[in-house]
Structures are given as C-alpha cells and as structure tokens.
Amino acid sequence: MTVALVSIxxxxxxxxxxTLLLALLGALLVVxxxxxxxxxxxxxxxxxxxxxxxxxxxxxxxxxxxxxxxGTSALGSELDDGTIVYLLxxxxxxxxxxxxxxxxxxxxxxxxxxxxxxIAGVIGQEDPQLAIGYAVASILGALEYTAxxxxxxxxxxxALIIGLAYVVVWEGVVAGLFSGTRAVSVRQHALAVAESFxxxxxxxxxxxxGFAVAAGAAVTMAAIALAIRRLETVxxxxxxx
Amino acid sequence: MSTLKLEKVSRWYGNVVAVxxxxxxxxxxxxxxxxxxxxxKTTLLHMMAxxxxxxxxxxxxxxxxxxxxxxVYRAIxxxxxxxxxxxFLTARQFVTASARLQDMENxxxxxxxAIEMVELxxxxxxxxxxxxxxxxxxxxxxxxxxxxxxxxxxxxxxNGMDPRQRLHMMDLLRGMAADGRTIxxxxxxxxxxxxxxxxxLVIVAGRLAASGDFRKIRRLMTDxxxxxxxxxxxxxxxxRELMAGSEVDAVELRDGVLTVHTGAxxxxxxxxxxxxxxxxxxxxxxxxxxxxxxSVFSYLVHR
Numbered sequence: 001m002t003v004a005l006v007s008i009x010x011x012x013x014x015x016x017x018x019t020l021l022l023a024l025l026g027a028l029l030v031v032x033x034x035x036x037x038x039x040x041x042x043x044x045x046x047x048x049x050x051x052x053x054x055x056x057x058x059x060x061x062x063x064x065x066x067x068x069x070x071g072t073s074a075l076g077s078e079l080d081d082g083t084i085v086y087l088l089x090x091x092x093x094x095x096x097x098x099x100x101x102x103x104x105x106x107x108x109x110x111x112x113x114x115x116x117x118x119i120a121g122v123i124g125q126e127d128p129q130l131a132i133g134y135a136v137a138s139i140l141g142a143l144e145y146t147a148x149x150x151x152x153x154x155x156x157x158x159a160l161i162i163g164l165a166y167v168v169v170w171e172g173v174v175a176g177l178f179s180g181t182r183a184v185s186v187r188q189h190a191l192a193v194a195e196s197f198x199x200x201x202x203x204x205x206x207x208x209x210g211f212a213v214a215a216g217a218a219v220t221m222a223a224i225a226l227a228i229r230r231l232e233t234v235x236x237x238x239x240x241x
Numbered sequence: 242m243s244t245l246k247l248e249k250v251s252r253w254y255g256n257v258v259a260v261x262x263x264x265x266x267x268x269x270x271x272x273x274x275x276x277x278x279x280x281x282k283t284t285l286l287h288m289m290a291x292x293x294x295x296x297x298x299x300x301x302x303x304x305x306x307x308x309x310x311x312x313v314y315r316a317i318x319x320x321x322x323x324x325x326x327x328x329f330l331t332a333r334q335f336v337t338a339s340a341r342l343q344d345m346e347n348x349x350x351x352x353x354x355a356i357e358m359v360e361l362x363x364x365x366x367x368x369x370x371x372x373x374x375x376x377x378x379x380x381x382x383x384x385x386x387x388x389x390x391x392x393x394x395x396x397x398x399x400n401g402m403d404p405r406q407r408l409h410m411m412d413l414l415r416g417m418a419a420d421g422r423t424i425x426x427x428x429x430x431x432x433x434x435x436x437x438x439x440x441x442l443v444i445v446a447g448r449l450a451a452s453g454d455f456r457k458i459r460r461l462m463t464d465x466x467x468x469x470x471x472x473x474x475x476x477x478x479x480x481r482e483l484m485a486g487s488e489v490d491a492v493e494l495r496d497g498v499l500t501v502h503t504g505a506x507x508x509x510x511x512x513x514x515x516x517x518x519x520x521x522x523x524x525x526x527x528x529x530x531x532x533x534x535x536s537v538f539s540y541l542v543h544r
C-alpha cells in the first residue's frame with residue numbers, strides 16, 4: 001500500500017507546473033554561480049561570495065520556497081479538493097499516510113534543492129567541502145521545513161500564505177534584527193549545520209551546531225506528531241455544509 | 242451480512258444542528274436516503290462512513306464504531322458526492338491504487354474486474370481529468386467496489402449520469418444487493434429512490450421523517466387523501482356502484498380511465514371487488530395514481 005501512496009503523492013507533486021518553475025529557480029542559482037566565476041575572481045573572494053550565494057539564495061530562498069510549496073501541497077491539496085477521501089476511506093493507518101507523504105515531500109524538496117547547491121558551490125569556488133556542507137544543510141533543513149509546512153497544511157487552508165509569511169517575515173526580517181529569535185528559525189538551524197560541515201570558508205552562523213540539530217529535531221518531531229494527530233481527527237464535510 | 246446502526250445520533254456545527262436525534266438500522270438490500278438538498282443527507286452518510294464524529298449518539302458497523310476505526314474500510318466502500326478525482330491518473334491507475342491501498346494481492350486483476358463492472362473499459366486508460374461527469378462517477382464507483390465490500394455507501398450516485406448510465410448503475414446496485422450486500426445511497430430525486438430501493442429513509446431538516454417501505458409509509462397515513470386509477474369493462478357502471486358506497490369521496494371519468502378519490506385507503510381497496518361484482522363489471526387494472534415518493538415526500542414536508 002505504501003507504493004500506491006508514494007506514487008499518487010509523487011505524481012500529484014510532479015504534475016504541477018509550479019514544480020517545473022521551482023526546478024528553474026534551482027537552475028538560476030547555478031547560472032548565477034557560473035556568471036560570477038566567468039568574471040575571474042580571486043580565490044579568497046570567490047569563497048566568500050559563493051558562501052553568501054549558497055547561504056542567502058540556496059538556504060535563504062530556494063530551500064524554503066521549494067519546501068513551502070511542496071510541503072503544503074503534498075497532503076494539503078488533497079484536503080483542499082476533497083480527494084483525501086480516497087485515502088481516508090482505506091484501511092490505512094493515518095500516521096502511515098502522514099509519514100509516507102512527508103518522506104516523499106522531503107525527497108522531492110531535496111532533489112530540487114541539493115543538486116543545485118552542490119553544482120553552484122563547486123562552480124563558484126574551488127573547495128568542494130563548502131558545497132557539501134551547504135548541501136547537507138539543505139537536506140536536513142528540507143526535512144524540518146516540509147514537516148512544519150505539512151503540519152501547517154493540516155491546520156489551515158491558507159498554509160501556503162502563512163508559510164511564505166513565516167519565511168519572509170520571521171526568518172528574513174525578524175531573525176536578522178533580533179539574534180535571540182534565531183533559535184526558532186529553520187534557516188538558522190540549517191546554516192549552523194552548513195558551518196559545521198562546510199569547512200573553514202563556511203563562516204559563523206551564530207548558533208551552536210549541537211543546539212541547532214537538537215532544536216531542528218524537536219521542531220520536526222513536534223510537527224510530525226501534530227500532523228498525525230490532525231489527520232486522525234480530520235472531519236470531512238459535504239460541499240454545501 | 243453487515244448492519245449499519247445509528248443510535249440517537251446528532252451532529253451539530255457550532256450552533257447549527259445538521260442531524261437531530263436519528264436512529265435506524267440499515268441491513269442487506271438497497272436503502273435509499275431521501276431528502277431535499279441541505280436536509281443533512283451528506284452529514285449522515287459521512288458519519289456512517291466514519292468521516293465525521295457524531296456530536297451525540299453512536300454510529301456502528303456490526304458493533305464497531307465507524308469513527309476513527311480505519312479497519313472498517315475493509316468492509317465499506319464509499320462513493321463521495323464531490324466530483325474531484327485525481328485528474329492526472331487514468332481510471333485504471335486510480336482503481337488499481339484503491340486496490341493496493343486495500344492491501345489486495347492481485348490489485349491489477351481486481352481493478353480490471355471493477356472497471357468491467359461499471360462498463361468503463363474503453364476509457365479506462367485515459368486520464369480522469371478528461372472524463373465526463375458520468376464517466377467520473379463510474380470510476381469512483383469502480384474504486385469503491387474494487388475490494389468487494391459488504392457495505393456500499395453512495396452519496397448522490399446518479400448525479401450527472403445520462404439515462405442509460407443510470408439504468409446500468411441501478412442494475413449494478415441491484416445485482417450487488419442480490420448478493421446480500423448492504424447498499425445505502427442518497428438522492429433528492431424521488432424517481433431514483435422509488436425505482437431502486439427496498440427501503441426508504443426520509444430525512445427532512447436533519448430529522449428522520451419516515452422510514453420503511455415507502456408504500457407502507459404511505460398506507461400508514463390514512464388521514465391523507467389517496468387516488469386510484471381503474472380501467473374496467475364498463476367504467477361508468479363501476480363508478481356508479483362505487484359512488485353508492487361511503488368509501489369514495491369523488492369519481493372522475495376521463496379518456497377511458499376512472500379515477501377514484503378516497504379518504505379511506507384500506508376500506509376502498511376492500512370495497513372495489515364486491516362493487517365490481519355487483520355491477521357485473523370486469524376490472525382490467527387498478528393502481529394508485531399518486532403512489533410516488535413525490536407525494537409521500539411533499540406530504541411529510543408539509544405535515
């Protein structure tokens with residue numbers, strides 16, 4: 001039954017035109033790296049600029065944008081259009097539906113983000129470790145983001161808007177102004193991982209690695225638990241009521 | 242055989258009561274759930290199918306509550322009213338996925354069988370997104386019966402079907418009922434319920450207004466005027482003889498058909514044969530003129 005669940009989810013995600021647009025966004029990251037490198041920067045400068053490109057574009061824009069769209073629609077679109085009934089009317093435990101869909105959403109997000117980060121990182125400067133560090137960060141960040149956004153899609157039908165607002169306002173603005181709020185920012189969790197795996201050039205993210213991993217794991221587990229609980233008690237009404 | 246049982250079931254949304262203290266049992270055979278739009282039919286069906294928690298009372302399938310018991314779906318097939326079906330899947334993929342989600346061993350063969358049953362063969366390998374309403378409906382039905390459920394719940398199954406598809410679907414449901422399955426469908430169209438159901442549940446404004454064989458329901462309402470049409474060898478003589486008795490309120494002769502109005506259903510049916518004998522008239526046909534659910538229904542609504 002897992003195969004059927006994976007295949008429906010995957011097809012629903014990949015059939016959307018916006019998934020293609022997200023792939024183009026990843027390609028844009030690579031294009032920017034290529035153009036920068038064509039300008040023949042010095043070695044030290046290229047490490048710093050590439051780091052900022054991966055952190056601000058890769059982790060700061062590409063990852064959350066892909067994750068919010070994939071994460072909120074993996075289960076949310078079926079709740080919106082009512083097709084969820086075809087999954088719920090089956091002898092399948094609800095936690096299994098949540099976990100399978102989460103894993104699919106996570107992997108789709110990783111495929112759309114991590115390769116772009118690796119390629120852009122390797123093109124932008126010489127040290128492969130920097131690229132790998134940011135790719136690992138994007139993979140762990142993708143899990144935390146998609147779990148969070150999937151739970152959000154079970155709480156509200158406006159999950160995409162609220163998710164975008166979280167990314168732009170909270171992570172983009174508030175966490176920049178008040179360093180204390182970084183503890184509850186997925187982006188900062190991911191950046192701490194990148195710093196830890198990315199070698200000397202990865203810079204200082206401002207959060208300790210151990211704390212970031214623990215906080216990220218806690219958010220992910222809480223989001224999964226919330227999503228399962230919500231799907232177990234979700235009520236389907238008719239169209240008119 | 243499986244039985245769906247509702248005991249004192251109510252459901253409210255905020256302070257709007259959608260279903261109010263409803264109790265009944267649905268067993269083998271075809272039961273029609275009839276009521277105007279907004280009467281609470283979908284709310285009732287969703288509670289029976291375990292998609293909604295009753296605010297009060299109990300909904301059980303053979304002693305297992307349907308709410309939050311996913312294993313009941315091995316025995317239940319559900320066809321929702323909402324039209325949306327994964328548009329990117331073909332009917333075959335959709336029905337096969339349903340079989341896989343039911344943990345069936347041979348999902349492909351089961352899917353082919355179900356598609357055959359609803360006569361979707363030729364279109365089965367096209368994407369559902371391009372289907373007509375009737376075809377989509379059949380794909381939904383095929384997905385619901387692919388695991389051969391003991392109970393089939395259908396919410397407005399005939400919506401969007403053309404007359405031929407409708408007849409075919411009725412035959413299909415009759416066949417499944419003849420195999421001892423429990424089939425419950427909702428409709429706001431009297432003719433459908435009348436033609437298909439052994440038993441009717443009438444829902445008006447969230448309450449169970451009547452239940453049982455609709456002809457029996459009708460007969461219980463003796464305070465309600467009835468009409469019969471008769472054809473006989475001599476309508477005029479028969480009319481004269483009938484008018485002589487106290488059972489008949491009025492007679493009407495038109496186009497070779499005798500229409501009799503009565504306030505006493507049972508007494509009239511007993512009086513007709515003796516009257517014909519006295520008048521030396523042969524009765525060719527006698528039938529209730531308004532034995533349709535339409536009249537039962539409007540009577541119940543306005544009672």
